[in-house]
Amino acid sequence: MLVVLDDASSEAQVRRLLPTSAGSAALVTSRSKLAGLPGVHRHTIPPLLPEDATSMLAELSGAQDVDGAGVLVQIGTLCGHLPLALCVAAAKLATNEHLRLEDLRDRLSDEHARLDELSVGDIDVRASITTSVTDLSPAAGVLFRRLALAPSGDWPGWVAALLLERGSAPSGSRVSGSVGGRPSAPDGVHGGGRGGRGARAGGAARALDELIDCHLVEPTGRDTAGQPRFRVHSLVAELAAEALADTEPVSDSDALAIELARQWLALSDVADARLDPGGVRGSDDPAGPTTDAAVRAASESPADWFESERLNLVGAVHAAVARDDRELAARIALAIRTFLTIRAYDDERERVLRIALDDYPEEADQRLSAQLLAALFGVLAQEHRHDELPDVARRFLDAARRVGDGPLEQRALSQLGWAAMVRRDFAASLGWYEQAAELAVARDDRAARTTADAHRGVLLRNMGLPAEGDPLLAAMVAESRELGSRRSTCIWLVTRAEGLVDLDLFDEARALLDEALALAREVRDDLGEAHCHLALARVHLGRGALVDATTEYESARPRLDAHARSGEDLDVLRLRVDLDTAAGRWHDARPRVERLVAARRAAGDPLELACDLAREARCAAHLDAGEPADGDPASGDDPTRTECRAILERLDLEPGALRLPAHLRH
Template structure:
């Protein structure tokens, strides 16, 4: 397949119908062929205002391109940050053009002029008009202009080869076509004058020079450049124009220092700046103070400066100082370095600028500008010729600079940062764990790491002392200073030098809020709910890299973060510049905002968990959602996915600050999401942080949820205490509905511990009180839990009847996670009665609900219930297939999930049925150990009966009999018989006989 972009975009010899967006995306991938084009860049180019579905739409565009161009997927490859068009055996006219130009220039340099003409003629013949001729938009216009400059440069080289072979008519024909599109290109005019003169048309050449001069003076107030003036002078003297003019070749670059961790970025940029003419224009390196921009720029310039034979110019612009350098001063320095005389200080700025542009117009120079303040300071210093290039560093984004290759300089990787600490030391001297701790405390910032490395190399401190000091936030920045290298001072240059007061205030308050990442609305909340002011202040902080964007989250929100050392600095300034209560106020404001959005998302999730409701009917506080932020209500699950880490940070910060009630409200409003996502560890951590809340209604809710987390984690020994504490709080509040709910949980705790009579008494007490209070919800719930117990202890028919009552009550309340769980419970009861068809119908209904909520835990429970039903029907193959499918990781990089006790038991049953009892034994021992520790006696009975069967199958009768005897005693204590366990035949048929 052969692609063409040097004209209308097309697939040669294989017409392919492409939509407008497909054509644009394909063009971007072709122009950047064999390199990754980021999704963000594609989205921002295709859509001027990207919709929330832009990423999915882009995915669909790529899928259509693959179907139309290469169904194998080998042409357009998905990469972690975007997409890559891999040419491999495919052709692209732009690549052919550039290769021919490269070979042509090599021949021209080696004075092989005929070969140069062949290659350059072939290169220009590939053009079919303007590049990307059928595309519009900013990207297409900018790319078309860049490719046009390459075309002009190739034509100029061809004309040089034609002039060298005395083909003066060819020179005039070539430059005439190019000057039509670029009428002020002095290099082309110089070739034209030479060709006219050498073909005996000297008078015409002199006239052409005067025409060009008049136009330059009239339109721009500048004289022609040095080369043209020298050509004109030779024409006046009636001598052949010189082939070259002697020039000063400045090499102003400071001595480069050794770099670590920048090899890949340095190699990429080196390749860019070594590309044949024309060069890419300007490479802009942006990033925070201390990130290593200057070192990278100098190292890059040192690598490529031999490709710029007319010199390397270097200037420090002092953009972060209180007195940035005047660009006119830099122009005067550059003019002197180039051998030109600078105009007097009182001369017009336009004259100075014109002289500078003329001095480098036809040269191939590299300009390095370090620490730029803004676009104004840089713009006039950039070389105007496409043959030259510039490297600029800045803490600012310089968003107003177009047609630049912008690269954010990142922090170092942990591995590279550890290597930097070893500078000048024996690697073995640094303990790896301590070294990694030091690296993390330095935020992997090169400047901070250099300070630590210097302190270690001095021998005054060892690594353990450094880590101890860095761990103390109030002295961390004191440790990161040595000599004139000071991290605090570096950050202060950005903070004090060019930030408005609102931006400074926002930075201090972001640090006080103690969240790792946050969305854009956060800024407005911190600045007294002033959205516009917050947006402007945030833009300022991002511009100087004190705040870093981290991309769009799963809900489509732009997110931001603070480097940890910037957060430390901002915390210091908050202590110095903020009122003592400001930190508390802003932390509470953002907590109320997140609580408001969490409440909206919680209400929209459909998990079906009963809200925490006090005796007066009030629920958990709803908070104050920020204005015009609707994403939590519109996309609740995606919003929680994006925000749960920030919520966790905030709950921890609130609990540390003593705002435990607010922490509890936020934890409870996140509870349903964490249950649906199966994040029990995170859930338990948040709840424990909020357990000491003073509000009794919130405390009751936290205890209720802690009960569920303990049950999910198999910590059954904790359940009775949690239920009794919950019951005590409810009675203290004299809240009937809360007391009834606590009674049901108390009964569940007793049931799990095998105290069936006590559990039944609690369920019946709750049912009786619910009847008296006309609380049909709690009545059905009490009956449902009682029925679950009866079904598991030998009374499946009665159990199924009671569970059905609660299923019906949940149906009345609407589709929810709770309904799916009770449907699974009901299916298990029905299967024990022998009504397998009804059980499967209940499971199908539950599966539909669980899939809509993407609830992996419920789906896992459902699959295990299906497997148990299959085993009861002796369908071992189906049971094993269900278990294998349900326990697969969620994604290619997801870890294998920890098997539940139910899965261990089911897999042991399958292995026993397969005659692989040896493999079944360790699974059952694993479950048995856990159940002994937690005192879960009914589960223990199921483990013992299966182990007895396993050892009987292995012929180990003594062990089998010993376990069977323990089982009999346990069942007697529980008040049930072995038949009440309702074992599948794979177990019951191999049990030892008395």
């Protein structure tokens, strides 16, 4: 005999109905784990897979239109792939012929009204979830509603302890009453009680266990930093937010959200200091972290910790801005920027910096505003958005001068020099770098002078004068090895090595790049590692070791292409052309170099265009003449060479600025 017991509320309700005869079994469904029943097999039913949720929506609603498949996927996501929510959505579509898929999607997109929308007939998602909430103990009720303050639906265990340990809540019984016509979550008590921090932590653990038992919270195991993690379904989180708004003053909730954000900042500072020692720190006054275990995770596994908490940290910036704590938002954004840079989360890096900068108040710490602008410049420079650089750099300079901060002013002058250089205004660039050097001398800052000179060295290298630039870059490498962060040292090593390749000093360049590669791996800078491989490929190409060059090229290409917005990194494509031509594969090189030149035209960088026009001219001359083309790559009367020569003349540069590999140079 098989006994089926649906929606059992307690163990006592089940025990007297369990069959005892041989060969019999019982199938029980419940909103809790019924932990008091020993010797049973438990299975938690998770939300549907995205594709299954979409299929269920299509079948139940009758929306089989292929054109609407994408909207069905979005609706499924907004329903959290929860079967009950999907049934409600499908029923609305099936019974309302005037309701378009897009209309329902838009209604569900309002996260503060999603539960209102997920009700049809006698099926109500809010009521279903509330059934699990109404019998919570006071402490579990407090924790349930305060989990709405977590920046994301996935969080480490210390968050639950903080939400109960900090703030206060009125004592009360299990749930009673209603709010706005809806059953409310229970009133609750402060989770601390007597007995100190250990007792409070124990109270939080018991409250969390209760939420897990009711399937309001899902444990997801330990993350790569070793922290226990938990997840709240998006619809459950919305009900928690309603309960929080209905039962606790906004001022108390805001204060608790700010306290939580300060903990994220404190832990970010710990992780940032360990991720890239010696780097520029954004916070000088961190709050004390919550637990020793949290500090240990951030300190011992900083990259893993940042990766696990990325959404929470971005959410903490939003939470601080929403509560008008712009300085806190700025500090968090600055504390996470190095990690976001290393892991190439460029969109998120720009987003948090701009959010923190928008409407930044004049009475707030303006040094933070200046640092945000400096960091934003870095994002734009890395993405080659050159037209936006001068404005950001000038705003940075103005902010630095307003607060009278010499080091920040120095950085701003260097950024203005960089902005002019990448826009190919070399005279202006040199002027800004000279101002930066003069300021460093006036401040008697040897390290700052070395940095200003190093930027001038990059300028000279890009102008085709690597021999003049190399001593300046060599001094910077030495300085960075002594005082700089690992990531900064890695960047300067690669920068100098690229100039040594232009000088055909391949062995010295390789030694620097091997050192840079080791540093990139230490800080887990995947993109930096790819750039090291790309530069090593140029070294091997110059030495004529084409097999080794191809190996390094293949190591660099996937990561760099994946990071490029077009899906194809132009420096990688250029190297492919150089490898083809070095191997005599001129026919393979021709379509690639034509694609490269077209992309350079679209990008609008005249010097980079000239470099690749020279390659196209070499390729065309070889294929059209049937023999290698020798001599000045910019000489000749064909249109490609003429355009290349005109660009060099306009920029007042010599052919050395084309920085061609040796086999295309001669």
